Amino acid sequence: MKVVPEVCEREQSLLDRICVVLVRARNPANIGAVARAMHDFGFRHLRVVNEFTPPFEAARSAVDASAVLAAAQSCATVAEAVADCTLVIGTTAVGERDLQHPLRTLPDAADAIRQHAAGTNGRIALLFGSEKTGLSNDELSHCHWLLTIPMYEHEGLRHPSMNLGQAVAVCLWELVRSDARSPVQGIPEPATAAEQERLAAVLDEMAGLTGYRTHHPANSGPAQLRRLVTRLSVPRTDVAVWLGLLRQVVWFARRQPKPELDS
Numbered sequence: 001m002k003v004v005p006e007v008c009e010r011e012q013s014l015l016d017r018i019c020v021v022l023v024r025a026r027n028p029a030n031i032g033a034v035a036r037a038m039h040d041f042g043f044r045h046l047r048v049v050n051e052f053t054p055p056f057e058a059a060r061s062a063v064d065a066s067a068v069l070a071a072a073q074s075c076a077t078v079a080e081a082v083a084d085c086t087l088v089i090g091t092t093a094v095g096e097r098d099l100q101h102p103l104r105t106l107p108d109a110a111d112a113i114r115q116h117a118a119g120t121n122g123r124i125a126l127l128f129g130s131e132k133t134g135l136s137n138d139e140l141s142h143c144h145w146l147l148t149i150p151m152y153e154h155e156g157l158r159h160p161s162m163n164l165g166q167a168v169a170v171c172l173w174e175l176v177r178s179d180a181r182s183p184v185q186g187i188p189e190p191a192t193a194a195e196q197e198r199l200a201a202v203l204d205e206m207a208g209l210t211g212y213r214t215h216h217p218a219n220s221g222p223a224q225l226r227r228l229v230t231r232l233s234v235p236r237t238d239v240a241v242w243l244g245l246l247r248q249v250v251w252f253a254r255r256q257p258k259p260e261l262d263s
Helices: 009-019 027-042 065-070 107-120 166-178 195-209 222-232 236-254
Strands: 018-023 045-049 073-075 085-091 103-105 125-126 145-148
Touching: 009 018, 009 107, 009 166, 018 027, 018 103, 027 045, 027 065, 027 166, 085 107, 085 195, 103 107, 107 125, 107 145, 107 166, 125 166, 195 222, 195 236
Parallel strands: 018 045, 018 125, 045 073, 085 125, 085 145, 103 145
Antiparallel strands: none
């Protein structure tokens, strides 16, 4: 039995702006199940990140999934998959991971996504990792925050998790529920992931040229700097200013003697 939710005009806009990103998914059945869930709830944009060619052909047998799979994009990296997105959200079963991002449960996350979509025009990426390992720390570094689906704690099962297709379906259903909150107006449109990546790259260069990385190597790697930039939530209108300021620091640092290391 199909559930056909009624959507208003702004929810229809949300359907077109959400991108489901599967990272290292290789099982055709899982990809097909995700595409089927997307079709059933009205979502259209599927992106698959894998060093191997995604098995789209084998997944096309999934009922009603052909349109979604025909339009699916194959990406070499997470950065490429989320480059045009202004909000990137990772999914996690939590477990015993040392999370370095804000974490929301699915109902709260869905409200935050709808509010973001109401105030901006950018795309929103939902990242799902492989069922075996989930998303790596490097992949999570592209995310602004994380969401988790609350699960019943069964005795003897430490980290309950859902099948990939089920997890995608539950997340998408929560997004299209008819009790969405009223849109929030006046929120500046945030920078895209590609713009944030440019900011992180300049910060990375600046950390090396100024000697900061020499003295603080533990918190100045590319992933740490990327997380720093995503936490800032820089508006798109401010990106050029930040890039100009940071590049000026880089220009100045290149012309200075190399800082001496502490003895």
